[in-house]
Amino acid sequence: MSMRAHVGDQLIVESPTTGATERDGEIVGLHHDDGTPPYDVRWSDSDRITLVFPGPDAHIHPTGDEPEPQREETGRRGSATTHSGARSLSEAVVMSLVEDATAAPSMHNAQPWRFEYSRRSRVFRLRADLRGALPHSDPELRALHIGCGAALMNLRVAVAHEGWEAATRLLPDPVDPMLLASVTLTRPLGDEADPAALYPAVRTRHTSRYPFAETEIPASVRSALVDAAHREHVSLSFVSGWHLQYVVDLALEAEARNLTDPGVAADLARFTRTTDDTRPATEGVPEYAFGPRRRIGKVPVRDFAGGKSIPGRPAADFETFPHLVLLSTSRDRIVDWLRTGQAVERVLLRATLAGLSASFVTQALEWHDLRWPLRDPTSAMAHVQMVLRLGYGPRGRQTPRRPVHDVLDIEP
Numbered sequence: 001m002s003m004r005a006h007v008g009d010q011l012i013v014e015s016p017t018t019g020a021t022e023r024d025g026e027i028v029g030l031h032h033d034d035g036t037p038p039y040d041v042r043w044s045d046s047d048r049i050t051l052v053f054p055g056p057d058a059h060i061h062p063t064g065d066e067p068e069p070q071r072e073e074t075g076r077r078g079s080a081t082t083h084s085g086a087r088s089l090s091e092a093v094v095m096s097l098v099e100d101a102t103a104a105p106s107m108h109n110a111q112p113w114r115f116e117y118s119r120r121s122r123v124f125r126l127r128a129d130l131r132g133a134l135p136h137s138d139p140e141l142r143a144l145h146i147g148c149g150a151a152l153m154n155l156r157v158a159v160a161h162e163g164w165e166a167a168t169r170l171l172p173d174p175v176d177p178m179l180l181a182s183v184t185l186t187r188p189l190g191d192e193a194d195p196a197a198l199y200p201a202v203r204t205r206h207t208s209r210y211p212f213a214e215t216e217i218p219a220s221v222r223s224a225l226v227d228a229a230h231r232e233h234v235s236l237s238f239v240s241g242w243h244l245q246y247v248v249d250l251a252l253e254a255e256a257r258n259l260t261d262p263g264v265a266a267d268l269a270r271f272t273r274t275t276d277d278t279r280p281a282t283e284g285v286p287e288y289a290f291g292p293r294r295r296i297g298k299v300p301v302r303d304f305a306g307g308k309s310i311p312g313r314p315a316a317d318f319e320t321f322p323h324l325v326l327l328s329t330s331r332d333r334i335v336d337w338l339r340t341g342q343a344v345e346r347v348l349l350r351a352t353l354a355g356l357s358a359s360f361v362t363q364a365l366e367w368h369d370l371r372w373p374l375r376d377p378t379s380a381m382a383h384v385q386m387v388l389r390l391g392y393g394p395r396g397r398q399t400p401r402r403p404v405h406d407v408l409d410i411e412p
């Protein structure tokens with residue numbers, strides 16, 4: 001069969017003797033509509049683009065979903081078996097799938113996404129919505145892409161739970177960078193390769209800014225979380241020893257800078273909602289989700305009150321040694337941010353099912369000079385994309401989302 005590729009796929013060239021990857025690059029241009037060679041390839045080792053006629057030692061690695069390496073627990077709603085002959089989903093099902101997608105976390109709950117669904121081709125499209133951009137805290141739009149990646153993961157889980165197999169493509173149109181992904185419903189799912197088991201956590205996962213117990217996380221749960229990230233091509237490591245102290249210090253330093261930075265304060269003011277706020281309560285972080293003020297402990301939970309005192313807000317003692325995990329990727333492209341978002345959500349859903357609560361500790365990632373030192377220099381980690389805090393404690397509360405009809409267009 002002749003080779004076929006899409007823009008964004010990876011071309012991998014293996015050594016004919018050892019089978020090891022000799023060179024890899026991203027396909028950035030096609031010369032034939034059907035995806036056959038040659039390709040314009042940007043090589044990862046030099047960042048140069050060359051025209052490539054792949055030989056027998058080369059193969060394509062798709063950007064989107066790959067066959068899962070192992071079977072996941074089932075938990076399907078199974079309705080696609082009844083839909084199997086149907087040409088499209090009902091409007092109610094489309095809306096409910098998008099509602100599941102929008103239960104995802106996003107920085108400051110800014111919800112920087114829009115969805116389209118085409119009935120004819122059974123395709124969901126996820127678009128970035130720049131109204132949810134944070135110009136001061138996230139000028140490169142990295143966090144925006146991570147939030148959209150998390151929504152994409154939820155959509156994939158919900159589609160699988162609905163009983164459909166789907167093909168996901170990241171950045172499917174090179175001339176439309178705001179089109180972040182397409183999810184095409186191909187056919188009803190078989191029993192294999194099914195992320196539907198994560199579905200019960202889609203609506204029960206919340207960010208919890210409460211103290212967690214200093215209980216160990218069992219090794220089996222830790223390895224399940226490493227596996228969850230790995231399935232989305234992202235590395236996850238638990239931070240320990242001197243590195244834990246270092247990561248905490250970097251986050252505290254970032255948090256201190258945030259408290260005196262007018263731009264960060266402006267982003268925060270736009271997206272926090274105190275009880276007397278008259279703006280629509282369908283976005284942003286509501287006061288009830290701020291969590292208690294930290295009395296003691298070294299947990300750098302972001303202070304959504306911006307250092308201001310809020311009448312009636314309790315104080316609490318947080319952990320001395322929080323469980324922090326870092327998610328990292330070998331490169332730092334938009335596609336890596338989208339993968340990180342999917343990995344973050346996959347890890348959070350898996351953690352929720354394992355009885356863990358979680359919050360984000362991303363402050364140091366938002367300052368250029370503090371992001372690089374976050375990595376563990378003794379590991380192969382390249383670009384840290386996310387810092388999460390995990391533990392056993394209160395679940396956190398549901399926060400509002402914009403209504404689905406505000407973020408979804410259904411095309412015939």
Ligand SMILES: Cc1cc2nc3c(=O)[nH]c(=O)nc-3n(C[C@H](O)[C@H](O)[C@H](O)COP(=O)(O)O)c2cc1C
Nearest residue numbers: 105106107108109143146147206207302360362399
């Ligand atoms: C990229 C990204 C960065 C975030 N950074 C923080 C953070 O530093 N501190 C925090 O408490 N929450 C952080 N959050 C969590 C959001 O505030 C949270 O997802 C949003 O308010 C919605 O609430 P929910 O997660 O409970 O649904 C972040 C989320 C994303 C996706």
